[in-house]
Amino acid sequence: MKSKPPAAAPTLPDAARRGREIEELYQRFSSAGRRRLRWRRLLWGVSWAAWLELLAGLKRTVDLLAAILLLAAFSPLLLAAGLLARVSGGGLARAPRLGRWACEFALYSFRFGPGTTGRLAARLRLGRLPVLFNILRGDLSLVGPRAVSPQEAGEAELLAWKRYNVRPGLVCLWWIRSRANIAYSSEAEVDLEYMETHSLRGDMGIALRAVPAILFGAGMATAPDRIRVLGIRIDNLTMREALDFLLARVRDPHAPPAQVCFLNADCANIACRDAAYLDVLESASLTLADGIGLKIAGKILARDIRQNVNGTDLFPRLCEALETHGGGLYLLGARPGVAEAVAQWIHTKYPGVRVCGCQHGYFTPAEEPEVVRRVAASGAGVLLVAFGAPRQEKWIQRHLAETGVRVALGVGGLFDFYSGRIPRAPQWMREMGLEWLFRFWQEPGRMWRRYFQGNLLFVFRVVKERLGYPPGPARGESLREA
Numbered sequence: 001m002k003s004k005p006p007a008a009a010p011t012l013p014d015a016a017r018r019g020r021e022i023e024e025l026y027q028r029f030s031s032a033g034r035r036r037l038r039w040r041r042l043l044w045g046v047s048w049a050a051w052l053e054l055l056a057g058l059k060r061t062v063d064l065l066a067a068i069l070l071l072a073a074f075s076p077l078l079l080a081a082g083l084l085a086r087v088s089g090g091g092l093a094r095a096p097r098l099g100r101w102a103c104e105f106a107l108y109s110f111r112f113g114p115g116t117t118g119r120l121a122a123r124l125r126l127g128r129l130p131v132l133f134n135i136l137r138g139d140l141s142l143v144g145p146r147a148v149s150p151q152e153a154g155e156a157e158l159l160a161w162k163r164y165n166v167r168p169g170l171v172c173l174w175w176i177r178s179r180a181n182i183a184y185s186s187e188a189e190v191d192l193e194y195m196e197t198h199s200l201r202g203d204m205g206i207a208l209r210a211v212p213a214i215l216f217g218a219g220m221a222t223a224p225d226r227i228r229v230l231g232i233r234i235d236n237l238t239m240r241e242a243l244d245f246l247l248a249r250v251r252d253p254h255a256p257p258a259q260v261c262f263l264n265a266d267c268a269n270i271a272c273r274d275a276a277y278l279d280v281l282e283s284a285s286l287t288l289a290d291g292i293g294l295k296i297a298g299k300i301l302a303r304d305i306r307q308n309v310n311g312t313d314l315f316p317r318l319c320e321a322l323e324t325h326g327g328g329l330y331l332l333g334a335r336p337g338v339a340e341a342v343a344q345w346i347h348t349k350y351p352g353v354r355v356c357g358c359q360h361g362y363f364t365p366a367e368e369p370e371v372v373r374r375v376a377a378s379g380a381g382v383l384l385v386a387f388g389a390p391r392q393e394k395w396i397q398r399h400l401a402e403t404g405v406r407v408a409l410g411v412g413g414l415f416d417f418y419s420g421r422i423p424r425a426p427q428w429m430r431e432m433g434l435e436w437l438f439r440f441w442q443e444p445g446r447m448w449r450r451y452f453q454g455n456l457l458f459v460f461r462v463v464k465e466r467l468g469y470p471p472g473p474a475r476g477e478s479l480r481e482a
Contacts, residue, residue, distance in 0.1 A: 058200050077129065083116060084110075084112065087125070093108070093111040093127075098147065098148055100166060102153070104150060107134060108131060140168055140169060146147050163195060171210045175213070176431050223304040223306050230268050230297075236289065239313065248381060250406045258286065261410055266450050268297075278428050283397070292435075293436075300459075311411040315414055329346070331355065331358045331386075337415050339359065339386075339419075345420075361386065373474060382408075384414070386414055388413070396408045
């Protein structure tokens, strides 16, 4: 019986690797290594605390100077508002709030009486002026998480415990996103995002973004579930409600297949001269408000839009939901290779999502039946079609039943963003409602007509409707598809 040959001696690279592993284990688990690890953690904690204190000191200096200047500038208005509050039967109110390190303080404001003058002063937000004294005292900062009441600091607040590392602020990131209709995450999540990224420069940016946020007006969570703009039906949902609808349709095999459309200012202009496209929007399962143009239209018409439910922001949330609940995606449209790049992005970010197939949008009419057959054979539950409006919506309406999918969405240029072919506007521009300006800067030759001529035409039509003229979708006038 042959004996086994002796094991080969480890090569030099293997020996070096084993030596490094042994040295690493010694560094981690020996008594000296544990001491070094404790000291490293201590130094990290002290460094982090010192950085927080330095940043807080710089912020405090800026807050103090700003409060002094604002008090000097608004002192006549402050005195007049205080006198008006006293005369109208109100006075100085103190509301308990939690500040830095969760210490309680009194938030100052003027309380006005029920008369006409008091209501006017309250409408002009004069009651907020005394908070400048809170900033002067160090209770508040100009920028920071919202000052919550002790009653709000329940179990939900445990998610945002880091908010108490800094002073609360007059302006917060969540407030800005709420005003811009893009507050898709909870307040606690946005506060955590602020705490992980805040800096003096970032706070200055938030303060500047507060100016357009004031002009946007407050988001209306109690707005009607369905409204009309230029005679076009809009399902006035939040991002969460839209996602719940999509998931319900994907999971229910007995429900009819759903078509979801996104309506922005450009789409509304198209619908005003393309009767077939308007009919598609009216018959769709959901038509969702997309973009700052619809929010402005809602303000003009006194029909508030709850949230900017655009496909680009909905897409990653849909992928996250499908990763948990199941259901495959089929990507149809854009240039050759773009859909495949989006599929790679999905595999990287959401590996649990099944991409059932990809197909570019440059196929001929003769190839269309084969494209529809491949979508149906893929077993996908959700179909994303990126042909551009109105072609994508009309295509979905014609072929929805044949594809066998549960939900089909027309997503326009979404594939270009997630493939990396075209970068999306930075978050701060989206919070200011300036994503359209970023797109114009990227492709001025293609976008100038849509964003300058088209947006002016859209506002003109909305103002006409506000003045009592018929909303004017021109049934019978067709638009040649590009």
